[in-house]
Amino acid sequence: MTNATRTASGRRRNEEARLAILTAAYELTAEAGYPDLTVEGIAARAGAGKQTVYRWWPTKADILLEALALKADLKVSTADQGSFRAELDTFLRDSATLLAFPGVVPVLRSLMAEAQRDADFRRRFQDGFLTRRRAALETIVDRAAARGDKPPHLTPDLAADVVFGLVWYRVLATERLLEDEDVTAIRRLLTDRSGKE
Amino acid sequence: MTNATRTASGRRRNEEARLAILTAAYELTAEAGYPDLTVEGIAARAGAGKQTVYRWWPTKADILLEALALKADLKVSTADQGSFRAELDTFLRDSATLLAFPGVVPVLRSLMAEAQRDADFRRRFQDGFLTRRRAALETIVDRAAARGDKPPHLTPDLAADVVFGLVWYRVLATERLLEDEDVTAIRRLLTDRSGKE
Amino acid sequence: MTNATRTASGRRRNEEARLAILTAAYELTAEAGYPDLTVEGIAARAGAGKQTVYRWWPTKADILLEALALKADLKVSTADQGSFRAELDTFLRDSATLLAFPGVVPVLRSLMAEAQRDADFRRRFQDGFLTRRRAALETIVDRAAARGDKPPHLTPDLAADVVFGLVWYRVLATERLLEDEDVTAIRRLLTDRSGKE
């Protein structure tokens, strides 16, 4: 009686080639930009054949999405620090650090741009990146709510929309990134109480 | 007395062709999406030659940028209504209306995506669209400041980053657009006083 | 009382422009070769508009055909010199001189090449150039026949085929042109008697 998993006969996947392809894609994007990123170019720099690329990734944007996780530390601390204000501050600073990592901004731009053009990749980008980051921030807001430390009208969704909205808008539409005063400004905007209305 | 204008010799530009090209580009993007938008397709639908397209626009994104101004009324009211709150509300509702205009969302996505890939177009998109919209919002915030009607820590820049950040993030990264409760939430966030710190 | 000729109203044909166009076409062919010869380029160098070119010549090959007559002295002496041998010798030397005229070889090549591609021009080239040259040679052969100075089997047609065949073949298929020993060889071939058969 055969089990459900396919018999893994034949040669194994070459991990070396996988890393070479991820690195090549990341670096080429950082160096020359996404429009000049071609599967042929990736394969050439990685010393791999085109078929090896197509065997494992559906599009070059997916390579980049995986390469981002490999190259940049995507972890953002959501540890309990006792106050919403402190945790939000840490979250924002961690985000700023990530953006400062070499190559991250060009890659993020490329991924978001590709998500506009390819509906299938859009979903994978949302699942593999965007919603993960939202979840981290929502953890913080939920904890603040439990703690009674949250401004009345601030929902986790609104907080995420504002924070990520601002960060992405800065990345996509401007030349400025997150600086200290920006962190302060957003934190103040989201932590100030508003009792009226 | 110097004569600055060059003698306008030769055949004049065909305004009919210009409009046909803008319309074709806009409609094709709305129908089939930017990746399937080709200069050849635009020219064919417009009944124009490829060369006529290339004579007047450097890239197809530039066609779309001009078509957006033609198709969607980009005016958003910044008229003095006596209070920051009322004017901000109007601004946000006008923006929501613009997004609801048929074809606007796909075109905006395409333009922002293209701005990530082409640094030259990025500048033209900023100058021809993004900064114009920021300027409108800044008018309102500046008037509120003059009126003494503005929250203490809200600068025009921060207001623009938050508003456009949220709107663009919704358009680019989610499937939700601006609804009434969103308008309320943002307006509340930006108009609530915060005296502490 | 008006005369029979059509009232020559409006501006007359500009002879200056005609010569400028012929000269420009001839020179451009000599300099850069026929494939780089464009109507736009001719008009530009001549300081004329494209329409002026198209008004007077059906194709650029026709310009070149007319320019050849203007630039190179196409006259070849067929004067009676008393003997077939002397007249043939003169004819061949005149031909060699023509080929040595600057720019003539590139232009002849271009014209013959164009005659292969355009059946209409082919006819005009034959009428305006090829048959005129044949006629000159036939005059000589006919006079030799009348004089009883002609080899028995040499018809005017065969003489023309051999002479022009050799000259054109040299121009089109080799890098050699007509030299003195070639003139001698052909003249000997065509004047030697052959009584046998």
Place this chain on the structure above:
Amino acid sequence: MTNATRTASGRRRNEEARLAILTAAYELTAEAGYPDLTVEGIAARAGAGKQTVYRWWPTKADILLEALALKADLKVSTADQGSFRAELDTFLRDSATLLAFPGVVPVLRSLMAEAQRDADFRRRFQDGFLTRRRAALETIVDRAAARGDKPPHLTPDLAADVVFGLVWYRVLATERLLEDEDVTAIRRLLTDRSGKE
């Protein structure tokens, strides 16, 4: 022991596609003429991609040059027949037969025309066709010389110039091709003795 042959890695050239392209180019030239021959048209009729054409041939004239060798049997007999006269006769009749092969004349015209426009192709045409044909004729003349069967002033070069000159001139400049009386006339011209001078 050196291994001169490079490792033949990768997919092999598709011989079927090669023949389809050669056939398509030849037929299209015969049908519609060289000016209407486009690489796109060749590829389309051959069921091939344009890149496949450009990968193997630098210009469409080179396709035609190769197709000519494929379509028409270019072998012209130079076998020893005991006399210069007989061998020359055979050579001329074989040449006439070649010209009568369907499509050969339009293709020859196209090749010679193209050789006038493209200096690089000119060389390839000379090496791949013209000098091969000269060599065949020179074989015959050289054998006649060894046999003492050659007219005194007839060099192999002169014979080739006269024969190919006449044939090409007929093809390029007239509507007549080689007929029996032409064969006789040329053979007589080249075999008659001339001892005088």
Place this chain on the structure above:
DNA sequence: AACTAAGCGAGACGGTACGTCACGTCTTAGC
């Protein structure tokens, strides 16, 4: 130890769109 089934680098294949070029026609204002 031989067999079998992937995975691998290489590279040719049928396609599609690119941006450029020149064509021949047309429209304009000026002489």
Place this chain on the structure above:
DNA sequence: GCTAAGACGTGACGTACCGTCTCGCTTAGTT
């Protein structure tokens, strides 16, 4: 009414990548 200027629709050019498809070779179980 002819001129120079120059925009127009057209269509082929040669290039760049796409994603697929052989090739001969290597690698790793399975028999």
